[in-house]
Amino acid sequence: MTQTILCAIDINRPKEEAHVLEAAKRLADLDDAQLDVITVMPDFGSGVVGVYFKDHQVKAAKDSASEALEKLVSNVLGPDHSKKVRHVVAVGKAYEEVLHAAKVSQADLIVIGAQRPDFKDYLLGPNAARVVRHATCSVYVVRAD
Template identity: 55%
Template sequence: MSKSVLCAVDISNGKIDAPVLKQAAKLADMDGAQLDVVTVLPDFGESWVSGFFKPDFHEKATQEAHDQLVALCEDVLGAERNATIRHVVATGTAYQEILKTAESAGSDLIVIGAHKPDFKDYLLGPNAARVVRHSDVSVYVVR
């Protein structure tokens, strides 16, 4: 029985993660669990790269990502269900931030989509494969 479900989505994919979000909501609702939805923004990498951006770029990007995440959840799940969701925007490497968010939220289930597999990751996308491999909690992969 889950108390907290974390759903990882990529807002840059538009509505491609709608089935992932719907499945996560369904699993959370079955157990009366809290639903958290996370999206991850890439970081700048090398510190010198940040010099090419305006000082408030990260804050604006984070706010825009949050707004898009809220809009996606409301569009897919409805306003009433969206009101109970915790929306999280993280910055860094996708699989690492998903795992960190799951740990800090106390999630006991992660729901993620299997996207864009290439030859080396034939069955799962690279982020889904890494989350499955490194997670301490159960991971539900939506195809």
Template identity: 55%
Template sequence: MSGVVLCALDVSQPEHEAPVLRRAAQMAQLDEARLDVMTVLPDYGTSMVGSYFQKDFHAKAEAQTRQALSDLVEKVLGAEANARVRHVVSTGTVYEQVLQVAKVDKATLIVIGSHRPALRDYLLGPNASRVVRHSDCSVFVVRDT
């Protein structure tokens, strides 16, 4: 095994993320690397918004998201592959969490999807472009057509 391939997914858009996951699995297999899949929850707890949620909201959201991530991997790659995948659920800003997990995992490659950009993405920069600009390892961007 020569490293870790980290695949960042948005579980709320499984139809768009399936090709990203398939490509990440393919690249991990080619490199005999471990496949880690991750998704990121928004951090509502540090703002005024967090006070409107019940105390156990985040724990429940994390558990549901972890299950959705596992279900997506199993649906796309199969149960056997899902059992070998490391599932990561982080909380915060997407690009910051992807970069942090990649650094901690010592990832050799990040695979992330990039969907058709809206005008606001050209001005602010989508998560994929921020990951590309700031990553310490190679990044493979799967383009949604």
């Protein structure tokens, strides 16, 4: 029985990610599972890029991402269902943060979308492929139309 589902989405692609959210909700409804939705921002605080960003700018970007995530979930699943969803905004490498959030929340299932891959990636994009390869729980990959 599935108790927690983690759905990873990219808030910069709302139309493409809507069907990923819908699939995650359907799966969560089957077992009345908790649905967590995560989006990951790049880590602007590290490396060469970090020198151009102040702490308050990173916080403002994270706050903006949080608002966008809640709006996207509310628009796709409805405001009532969005209130039951745990919204997570992480900063770092997408696949690492998704795997970390799954471990912390003890997710039984990760739902992730597969962007149109480059030929070198064959079937999955690089983040989805890494999540599938390294997850300690089941992963449900939602194909783009």
